[in-house]
Amino acid sequence: MMTNLFSIFDPSTNIFNLSLNWMSTLIGLMIIPYSFWIIPNRQFILWNFILNKLHNEFKTLLGPNSFNGSTFIFISLFSFILFNNFLGLFPYIFTSTSHLTISLSMSLTLWLSFMIYGWIFNAQHMFTHMIPQGTPSILMPFMVLIETISNIIRPGTLAVRLTANMIAGHLLLTLLSSTGNNMSFFMLFILIFMQILLLVLESAVAIIQSYVIAILSTLYSSEVN
Template sequence: MMANLFSSFDPSTNLNLSLNWTSSMLGILIIPPFYWLIPSRLNFLWMKIIFTLHKEFKNLNKTPKFNGSTLMFISLFSLIMFNNFLGLFPYIFTSTSHLSLTLSLSLPLWLTFMLYGWLNNMIHMFAHLVPQGAPSPLLPFLVLVETISNIIRPGTLAIRLTANMIAGHLLITLMSNSGPNMNLSLLNLLIFSQILLLMLESAVALIQSYVFSILATLYSKEVN
């Protein structure tokens, strides 16, 4: 049963090919007509979201020479949100439920920020390791704690997104497996619970993409 339960997160198929990863490329087929057709309400809504995110990221990263970096974080938000919502449809592989994808997003970002910070603002980076006003006897311990917390940042970013995507899908699957053994009244309650859970998963898909991009923006701010 456990093998069947987790089989939805298996990227391999019956042909022994990782064809499920092609779900991440569906945007190439969907997004272009979105920009070529006459602007619709959906188009205006998406542009409103982009401008709102731009203002949010610009307020967080107040360094003038890095204003263009908001486009990178908006693209990151769009990619994660698109793949999160795709995973809510039946028989579509959820690529963001795998660490191979989430680590591929978080680790290069973190490495780039660290290399830039230590090569250009070394004194500033050392200052981040020592909290202001900390007692002198605790300084070695605080430096060790800050160093460890800095190193595990890409892992926490990736695991947070992966765990939230897996948890909701597993809960929906477990509740669905109990449906055939229920009577009609309990089945109606189960369907209502599944609808509420699907609404919650839709909110989680949006929130987790926002959290990922916001945290990446905050990490980039620390190296400026």
């Protein structure tokens, strides 16, 4: 019996006290071998087109001073989040991106990497970035404090943004589906139609959130160069 509405997000399936719901994160790996086909299918051609567009966009955001191949980090991040977001829309598949364990691990690792690299190899740029150009002298201490706080909370905002958007849609779908037992035949058709519309909306959210996380990570990376 479900004791709490949020317990639907708990990784409760286990064998020998090992949580198996986190295995859903690895299901996306089964989609990757399409790239090894001799004759690429339409799905691979479409996916390759999307990755090329993302590569060009990330390369523009990172600027000319970026390392060769650095865009592939953010393309991999986009692909990983997108696969897990979509897998969570299937019935009985655990949504790993709705947990801070996954989202905070990714955002915190990337943010720490950017900060360590920036402060070790480009400390002067990091100091000048704290004070926007044209700031009055009397406001400089406050601007340093504000920029420092906004920099520290970046991994948290990235993680919470992804987690909250994934939980909100799934929670709404669960709430609507739980009311179906007491509805009439006509209202049941309306409920199914609303659920289909919500699934379409959730599919769009899954794409948008993976794109937003990848873009913001790219922008944070470009600031340390």
